[in-house]
Amino acid sequence: MIRVFSLAFIFLCCAVHGSAAAQHRGLNFNLLAAARNGSEASVRALLDQGASPNSRNRFGDTPLNLAARNGNLAMAGLLLERGASVNLQNLSRVSPLMSAAFNGHDVVVRLLLASKADPALTDLTRKTAMDYAAGNGHTECVRVLLDAGAQVNARYSNELTALMWASAFGHVDTVRFLLARGADATLRDNRGKTALMMATEEERPLVVAALREAGVSR
Numbered sequence: 001m002i003r004v005f006s007l008a009f010i011f012l013c014c015a016v017h018g019s020a021a022a023q024h025r026g027l028n029f030n031l032l033a034a035a036r037n038g039s040e041a042s043v044r045a046l047l048d049q050g051a052s053p054n055s056r057n058r059f060g061d062t063p064l065n066l067a068a069r070n071g072n073l074a075m076a077g078l079l080l081e082r083g084a085s086v087n088l089q090n091l092s093r094v095s096p097l098m099s100a101a102f103n104g105h106d107v108v109v110r111l112l113l114a115s116k117a118d119p120a121l122t123d124l125t126r127k128t129a130m131d132y133a134a135g136n137g138h139t140e141c142v143r144v145l146l147d148a149g150a151q152v153n154a155r156y157s158n159e160l161t162a163l164m165w166a167s168a169f170g171h172v173d174t175v176r177f178l179l180a181r182g183a184d185a186t187l188r189d190n191r192g193k194t195a196l197m198m199a200t201e202e203e204r205p206l207v208v209a210a211l212r213e214a215g216v217s218r
Helices: 002-037 040-048 063-070 073-081 096-102 106-114 129-135 139-147 162-168 172-180 195-201 205-213
Strands: none
Touching: 002 040, 002 063, 040 073, 063 073, 063 096, 063 106, 073 106, 096 106, 096 129, 096 139, 106 139, 129 139, 129 162, 139 172, 162 172, 162 195, 162 205, 172 205, 195 205
16 A cells, blocks of 8 residues: 555656646747747746746757847847856857847847857857858947957958958958958968958959058058
8 A cells, every 4th residue: 555655656746747847848948939039028927937048949049049149139138137148059059149240239249248258159160250240241240349359360260350251251341440440451361362362252342442442452
């Protein structure tokens, strides 16, 4: 009789635990959906109910990564206040800072950096937040990263600089900004190419003109 009672008690405990775990998974699933849809009120309510700020979807994205990607400053701030990990990367090793920089959300980039986001993190393609900001022509994101301490002539993967990224993709405003901040146009990547060479090869006439106006000859 005691053994039967013990087994019944164990089964009851397992059922209760399983139900609680399922409920928690449901909260996390709903939190990720709310973050993806940009519903700050729902995110707040779900966090209040016990959802994890570091829950992850099948791509490894956290609510903070989704908020950063969407440029949702208020939601990103809320998640950070509730314990979201600022440097937690997804399965492609994309961090919230990279997501914000890629999409040009400079105010979110500023918030994340103030919350100790690491600008040196790289994704699976070995790109950093600066690579994405410069390569996509998001000048304000580049400005925020530089103001936070990034070096204008820092070398990234394949010895590329921010100026090379901006030049190769034809972002003339970003090129001019980087030159004004002291970017060295004579630097070469691991293939021996300069920013001017890249702009010429990629047929970026506005960038070529801007570089030549700045006195760059090769």
